[in-house]
Amino acid sequence: MQSLFRFTIIGSLCAVSTIQAHWPQFRGPEARGVDDSRALPVRWNSETGENIAWRTPIPGLSHSSPITWNQRIYLTTAIKPGESSLKVGLYGNIDSVTENEHHQWRLLCVDLNTGNIVWDVLAHDGIPKVKRHTKATHNNSTPATDGKRIVAILGSEGLFCFDTQGGLVWRRDLGAMDSGYYLVPTAQWGFASSPVIHDDTVIVQCDVQKGSFVAAFGIEDGTEKWRVAREDVPTWSTPTVVETSDRKQIVVNGWHHTGGYDFQTGRELWKLSEGGDIPVPTPVFSREYGFIYLTSAHGKFRPMRAVRADSTGTVTPEDPGATNAAIAWAHARQGNYMQTPILVGSLLWGCTDNGILTCFDAQTGKIHYSERLSAGQGFTSSPVSDGRNLYLTSEQGEVFVVPTKPSFSVSATNQLGETFLSTAAIAEGRLLFRTRNDLLAIGNTTVSPSR
Numbered sequence: 001m002q003s004l005f006r007f008t009i010i011g012s013l014c015a016v017s018t019i020q021a022h023w024p025q026f027r028g029p030e031a032r033g034v035d036d037s038r039a040l041p042v043r044w045n046s047e048t049g050e051n052i053a054w055r056t057p058i059p060g061l062s063h064s065s066p067i068t069w070n071q072r073i074y075l076t077t078a079i080k081p082g083e084s085s086l087k088v089g090l091y092g093n094i095d096s097v098t099e100n101e102h103h104q105w106r107l108l109c110v111d112l113n114t115g116n117i118v119w120d121v122l123a124h125d126g127i128p129k130v131k132r133h134t135k136a137t138h139n140n141s142t143p144a145t146d147g148k149r150i151v152a153i154l155g156s157e158g159l160f161c162f163d164t165q166g167g168l169v170w171r172r173d174l175g176a177m178d179s180g181y182y183l184v185p186t187a188q189w190g191f192a193s194s195p196v197i198h199d200d201t202v203i204v205q206c207d208v209q210k211g212s213f214v215a216a217f218g219i220e221d222g223t224e225k226w227r228v229a230r231e232d233v234p235t236w237s238t239p240t241v242v243e244t245s246d247r248k249q250i251v252v253n254g255w256h257h258t259g260g261y262d263f264q265t266g267r268e269l270w271k272l273s274e275g276g277d278i279p280v281p282t283p284v285f286s287r288e289y290g291f292i293y294l295t296s297a298h299g300k301f302r303p304m305r306a307v308r309a310d311s312t313g314t315v316t317p318e319d320p321g322a323t324n325a326a327i328a329w330a331h332a333r334q335g336n337y338m339q340t341p342i343l344v345g346s347l348l349w350g351c352t353d354n355g356i357l358t359c360f361d362a363q364t365g366k367i368h369y370s371e372r373l374s375a376g377q378g379f380t381s382s383p384v385s386d387g388r389n390l391y392l393t394s395e396q397g398e399v400f401v402v403p404t405k406p407s408f409s410v411s412a413t414n415q416l417g418e419t420f421l422s423t424a425a426i427a428e429g430r431l432l433f434r435t436r437n438d439l440l441a442i443g444n445t446t447v448s449p450s451r
Helices: 009-019
Strands: 052-057 067-069 072-079 103-111 117-126 149-153 159-163 168-172 196-198 201-206 213-218 224-229 240-243 248-252 258-262 268-272 284-286 291-295 304-308 327-331 342-344 347-351 356-361 367-372 389-393 398-403 412-415 425-427 430-434 438-442
Touching: 067 425, 117 159, 159 201, 196 240, 213 248, 240 284, 268 304, 284 342
Parallel strands: none
Antiparallel strands: 052 438, 067 072, 072 103, 103 117, 149 159, 159 168, 196 201, 201 213, 213 224, 240 248, 248 258, 258 268, 284 291, 291 304, 304 327, 342 347, 347 356, 356 367, 389 398, 398 412, 425 430, 430 438
């Protein structure tokens, strides 16, 4: 059966050579978080400039991540007069932040080699329609690009499409993106699911308090191709397109409705319920094993599960730790809350919000280790890898470099010098970190930062 999910050797090599040139969406190609084309630095020093290529100030408060295409970096931000409050760390309150000031949502283009801002355009100006959490922003969603268009969900302000010069091509109103706490609807937390582009189609997952849906839009003019209602609580997960030899599907994380939808029509293919009740991580797919890795970790259960990509119908087991014909392996209490897992070769890692890193055998689910990276720090950012090491970053901006081996060790720890709640990107041998105030490029160089 596994042969159904493997590409031909030629097809695989073509896919790799294509995707490694770009980091076009949240967590890069297929949300894998991996670019193994070049080795990345293990150590750097923000104070001396060691391996710091450049640092560019970015205005506003945003947790959206940078994306790249060729020599251009694209990122979004939300700007208001004065300083925006942000409370990081490990805490459990559900407070919202009320901001009645006018905000500017902007799209920026940055030169990958120099860090210079190529252009900066205003996308929308207005008072936010929904409140944000004390740890969130009014611009949490990462944009996506196909090299010709850039699409971005700017929260309740809508879905926007730009050309590569920053010109607005089209805009669609998605409604109020109120992704607050389902048990306390007045606690608004902001929207975070990011768009995905595939085959000239923009896919969005909009799980909100009322009227949740997944939808597909044509990238040329924003025409809605289909929209399917979802009966689920608010989620913050980004969808993943999973393509095998016999079908192409959109896989989404959820509480009542994790599942796969037909890419062309939106028809439901399979459905899985239960698990953590505030789903955040994005699904990750393994071509080699034909497994989709899914996790969520809030409430009674925090499962980590491997679901077969050819599943059909309702596949919910008796409990979140059980397996069946569709679920190859599962752990009821080994999932993670905020971070998307990362797959490198035959190993899968998940990191909890309090810094416990667990390494699984991707095929069997066997746990190789479960170790704490650091005590007292929160972890929101999803890890990335150059195939040799994992880069895991705390909210305080401490980057832990962990070898991609089944035994635990930390090769180095590095400081970004600022808080960090977005996810890094990788482009041409450089790590791109969007900190609270800067965009930082780290590469193998001893030249002092240019900015």
